[in-house]
Amino acid sequence: MIAAAAxxxxxxxSSEALPLLSVRSLTRxxxxxxxxxxxxxxxxxxxxxxxxxESGSGKTTLLNCISTRLEPTSGTISYRMRDGEMRDxxxxxxxxxRHLLRTDWGFVHQNPADGLxxxxxxxxxxxxxxxxxxxxxxxxxxxxxTDWLGRVEIDAGRIDDQPRAFSGGMRxxxxxxxxxxxxxxxxxxxxxxxxxxxxxxxxxxDLLRGLVNDLGLAVIIVTHDLAVARLLSHRMLVMKDGxxxxxxxxxxxxDDPQAPYTQLLVSSILQV
Amino acid sequence: xxxxxxxxxxNFAYLDEQTKRMIRRAILKAIAIPGYQVPFASREMPMPYxxxxxxxxxxxxxxxxxxxxKVIDQGADDTTNAVSIRKFFERVADVETTTRTVDATIIQTxxxxxxTPLREGQVLVYQVPIPEPLRFLEPRxxxxxxxxxLEEYGLMHVKLYEDIAxxxxxxTTYAYPVKVEGRYVMDPSPTPxxxxxxxxxxxxxxxFGAGREKRIYALPPHTEVVSLDFEDxxxxxxxxxxxxxxxxxxxxxxxxxxxxxRGGRMFVCSDTDHCESRRAEGLRGELLGEVAQ
Ligand SMILES: Nc1ncnc2c1ncn2[C@@H]1O[C@H](COP(=O)(O)OP(=O)(O)O)[C@@H](O)[C@H]1O
Ligand SMILES: [Mg+2]
Numbered sequence: 001m002i003a004a005a006a007x008x009x010x011x012x013x014s015s016e017a018l019p020l021l022s023v024r025s026l027t028r029x030x031x032x033x034x035x036x037x038x039x040x041x042x043x044x045x046x047x048x049x050x051x052x053x054e055s056g057s058g059k060t061t062l063l064n065c066i067s068t069r070l071e072p073t074s075g076t077i078s079y080r081m082r083d084g085e086m087r088d089x090x091x092x093x094x095x096x097x098r099h100l101l102r103t104d105w106g107f108v109h110q111n112p113a114d115g116l117x118x119x120x121x122x123x124x125x126x127x128x129x130x131x132x133x134x135x136x137x138x139x140x141x142x143x144x145x146t147d148w149l150g151r152v153e154i155d156a157g158r159i160d161d162q163p164r165a166f167s168g169g170m171r172x173x174x175x176x177x178x179x180x181x182x183x184x185x186x187x188x189x190x191x192x193x194x195x196x197x198x199x200x201x202x203x204x205x206d207l208l209r210g211l212v213n214d215l216g217l218a219v220i221i222v223t224h225d226l227a228v229a230r231l232l233s234h235r236m237l238v239m240k241d242g243x244x245x246x247x248x249x250x251x252x253x254x255d256d257p258q259a260p261y262t263q264l265l266v267s268s269i270l271q272v
Numbered sequence: 273x274x275x276x277x278x279x280x281x282x283n284f285a286y287l288d289e290q291t292k293r294m295i296r297r298a299i300l301k302a303i304a305i306p307g308y309q310v311p312f313a314s315r316e317m318p319m320p321y322x323x324x325x326x327x328x329x330x331x332x333x334x335x336x337x338x339x340x341x342k343v344i345d346q347g348a349d350d351t352t353n354a355v356s357i358r359k360f361f362e363r364v365a366d367v368e369t370t371t372r373t374v375d376a377t378i379i380q381t382x383x384x385x386x387x388t389p390l391r392e393g394q395v396l397v398y399q400v401p402i403p404e405p406l407r408f409l410e411p412r413x414x415x416x417x418x419x420x421x422l423e424e425y426g427l428m429h430v431k432l433y434e435d436i437a438x439x440x441x442x443x444t445t446y447a448y449p450v451k452v453e454g455r456y457v458m459d460p461s462p463t464p465x466x467x468x469x470x471x472x473x474x475x476x477x478x479x480f481g482a483g484r485e486k487r488i489y490a491l492p493p494h495t496e497v498v499s500l501d502f503e504d505x506x507x508x509x510x511x512x513x514x515x516x517x518x519x520x521x522x523x524x525x526x527x528x529x530x531x532x533x534r535g536g537r538m539f540v541c542s543d544t545d546h547c548e549s550r551r552a553e554g555l556r557g558e559l560l561g562e563v564a565q
Binding site: 117119120124127129131132133136137141142160 | 418422423424429502504
């Protein structure tokens with residue numbers, strides 16, 4: 001339980017700490033089909049929340065709604081901006097919203113090709129967000145890119161190579177570096193280890209855990225893999241058929257699942 | 273104008289008046305928002321795309337009977353493209369044409385800006401093949417429009433970054449991107465970056481027409497035009513080791529001309545009018561027995 005203790009250290013849930021993000025009664029339907037329904041939760045600075053559930057349970061729909069990539073059918077999502085003000089994300093102007101996406105947030109896609117520019121160098125992939133917010137010094141951009149490649153365990157000698165030439169694991173690490181370079185406060189991840197071999201997954205998870213701890217990131221991570229949730233998250237939302245069936249601290253929830261569905265999930269996966 | 277109109281089977285300057293009004297509206301909008309690409313209903317012209325149909329439509333829309341037209345291609349008045357466009361307007365508008373920059377009221381150009389500084393009242397019309405500077409990294413038009421609208425220009429610097437990473441310096445020499453009035457990033461058409469500084473604060477009106485892509489954009493006189501760069505890799509124009517072999521002119525853009533099949537070559541003014549004017553004043557370069565300027 002050493003890992004769990006380390007995880008909790010990040011958290012500041014003292015009474016005056018306010019949530020970073022609040023989701024209320026969020027529903028998204030596709031015609032008559034439910035994507036996700038009536039989801040409410042808060043996430044605090046530095047907290048890692050895992051959204052778990054089997055395929056089709058609405059995890060991606062929920063993540064995309066929260067990250068403003070998919071308009072909800074109803075409900076509200078508010079976010080504490082850097083100035084401390086709580087804002088309804090769907091009331092933000094597009095420029096403001098896109099700025100938030102590029103600076104204060106990160107989004108790590110399951111498929112790195114969706115989050116990287118495959119035909120520009122690793123260095124430019126890392127530097128793009130900085131250039132987007134006005135950094136205009138090549139030498140400094142390069143130094144920052146070199147530093148970040150190191151932090152995600154990519155050899156600095158690969159800085160001018162395109163991600164096309166990288167392995168799946170390297171691509172995913174590059175995508176992470178590209179997202180973290182602007183020191184975001186909240187990072188969304190959709191099955192970040194999904195497409196990788198088991199041994200590569202383990203290494204990536206280890207790296208992610210280190211970065212999340214060091215940077216005090218808040219993370220909302222979607223995974224169908226309870227082992228990933230256990231390793232990374234403080235809290236879990238368990239989804240089934242678009243609804244949250246159970247919600248609680250990860251260790252408590254895995255040790256003592258309450259909902260029958262969660263009991264089934266836990267018993268089927270954690271045996272191995 | 274009516275007499276001329278009847279003389280040919282075309283309306284003055286080929287396009288019908290309604291089309292010209294439509295194009296002028298686009299031009300006015302473009303002038304009002306410097307550097308912004310205004311869509312327009314580009315017409316079929318009696319020449320293939322790639323031959324300057326955008327520039328020709330802009331010229332046709334602004335041309336009046338008293339205008340004096342000059343047409344250049346890569347700086348030269350006597351290339352096929354320039355000659356045929358000049359002939360076209362002589363025929364359909366019966367306007368006076370010239371090769372002299374100082375005498376022209378409208379200059380249509382492909383890939384160069386004249387060396388002689390343009391003055392108030394002159395209009396430079398550029399033929400533009402690809403108006404969208406963001407296209408090379410973001411092919412989606414919906415996305416590039418949004419990027420312009422929201423001033424998301426990080427990608428332009430990604431391109432320059434790649435240039436430096438690969439070549440040690442910014443290797444882009446043509447169509448070098450600029451920022452207009454601190455707002456819109458614009459492609460100056462495939463002019464050499466040597467010409468970029470001439471766009472800045474020009475006294476002339478600069479109009480850009482892209483026929484195939486159906487876009488018009490503009491730089492009104494006295495517009496700030498800044499070439500993009502990095503603090504530690506500032507924008508620089510090309511420099512040439514020697515002056516023009518014919519007129520001895522320096523600080524001009526030179527073309528390499530092959531003289532024989534044994535590797536003989538010379539560098540001469542790309543702007544033929546500039547070169548000829550200097551020689552008319554008695555100035556001579558190396559090849560013509562040098563008379564120092
Ligand atoms: N674009 C879409 N159009 C119609 N139905 C969709 C669409 N995306 C997801 N769904 C449906 O919404 C439900 C939740 O899907 P999703 O959010 O992708 O779940 P998960 O990420 O947990 O696998 C599923 O029933 C799925 O079929
Ligand atoms: Mg999914």
